[in-house]
Amino acid sequence: MNLSPNRKLFLNIFLFLVVIGLIIFVIRDSLGEIFEELTTTPWPILAGVTALGVFSQLIEGYTIKNIAAEYNPSFSIMDGFFASAYATFYRVVTFGTGSIVAEVIYYRKKELKLSQGTGVTALRMVTYKIAVMIWAVVFLFLESDVLQEEVPNGIMLVLIGMSVTMAIVAVLLLFSLNVSAQVVFVKISNRIFKKQRWRDLVDRANLQFYSLRETIQTFIQNKQVVVKVFASNMAKLAVWYFIPYFILSQSYPDLSMSLSIALISFTVTLGGVLPAPGGIGGLEFVYVLLFKHIVDDVDAVSSLLLYRYATYLMPFLIGMVYVLVTKQKEIKTEFDEAKETKKEVDE
Template sequence: MKFSVNRKLVLNILFFIVILGLIIFVVRDSLSEIFSELASTSGPLLLGVTFFGLISQLIEGYTIKNIAAEYNPEFSIMDGFFASAYATFYRVVTFGTGSIVAEVIFYRKKGLKVSQGTGVTALRMVIYKIAVMIWALVFLFIKSDVLQAEIPNGITLVLIGIGVSLTIVAVLLLFSLNLQAQVLLVIVTNRLFKTKKLRDLVDKANLQFYSLRETIQTFLRNKRVVLTVFLSNMAKLAVWYLIPYFILSQEYSHIDLLLTVALISFTVTLGGVLPAPGGIGGFEFVYVLLFQELIGRVEAISSMLLYRYATYLLPFLIGMVYVLVNKQREIRTEIKDVRKEK
């Protein structure tokens, strides 16, 4: 659908206002605790945590660049850096519902087809989950006694978390790479859906699956790039996992590095699996549960908020600036176009 210049300008201004409103709402309600913690954090500690956050974001940019460059060689590390931040921003302001669509749109603006953008998004998630599973297995082997002592059936829960991640990876790869699975999906959906509208949706989804399969196969053919992307995901997680130790070692000089890293690895693995009471997030609940025995509940909550700043709030803020600057640029360009028409 084509819009007149005036209508596009109005829609962009309205969208800009909505985005500003969502930012204010999210910062005031959802992220206020993190901002409060930052206000009471010492300058050197805050700089250190910010450094870790930026390094992990740059590694993520390198990861995305290596995937996306298979389809657009001009895609840069900074494009990947902002792609991750852009997706995080929309994950926050849409409460988790719009991040995938936003990320695919970002890739589309950088010259990738929709199927290729979807493939980059899927591959990023798949390889990240594989890296999480491998780190969890490593630390489960090294520190399983600590986990079992802190959480009843803790080993079982971590294995369940790994199993859930493995299932997600397997399903994504099955429908993305296996033509027979795709054909079976079409047969089943054709039997279930009888109306033309639903069948058209199935046909569109089938075409996207076909394109996605080609996109992912293109990536997997380059074994060197696959290994590079996997190792960069492992490196990003290693940076993330060092953050709690860096925070806690400022006050607890004799804290065990390996134990701290193992606990945050288990937290990331269990965060999306263990039921969370009281309406708080699964990650936050598991983090406090594991770390409070080591340093006490108050310090556990404090370090958790700083960790969330480095891995969640910081990318959100980068993405926010990116979105606002680009939206303002679009509005200025459209105002010039309106003036030219007069």
């Protein structure tokens, strides 16, 4: 649909104002507790947590760059850095419903096809979940005795979380790599779902499976890229998992780093499979449930808020700045186009 310069300008200004309104609402109502915690945090801890958060975001940029560069060699680490932040921003303001679409749109702007952008998004999720599962297995082996002692039924909970994660990855890979399974999925879905809304969802899932198959086939052909992507996913999680220990060890010098990392690994494993909008709520619940066994409740909540700042709020703020600057540039460009059109009409 071709819009006139004036209509495009009006639409972009309207969207700009909507985005600002959503930012104000989210910061005031959903992220207020994290901002309050930041104001009471000693600056050395805040600086360290900030540095770890930025470092993990750069690693994520490296991961995305290695996947997306298979389609666009000019795709850089900073492009990947902002892709992750852009998706996080829309995940927050849409309460988890718009992050995938936003990320695909971002890749479109970076000259990837729709199917390629969808595939990169899906593959990023799959490799991340595999890395989460690997870390959980490692620390379940290393800290199973302590976990069973400190957290009753902790091993069973972690195994349930790992099983759900494994099932999600297995289903995605099965339907993405096996054409026959994809055909069966579509046939069964069309028999079960009669409403157009559900059929649209099936079509969207089918497109994602197709895109992921194309991406994986391109991805696995380059063994060096496969190693880099999995290694960088593991490295990003290692940085994330070090954050609670960095925070809590200031007040608990006898805290075991291995146990702290194990608990946050189990938290991410379980929090990622609990039904909660945009991943908000599930992780917080599990974090406090596990960490209150080794520190008091106040310190557990305080470290949780700082952890969420590094892994959630910071990418959101980076994405917010990126969106506002990008939208401002678009409005300026369209304003200039509207002025030029008016000038031509007057002449």
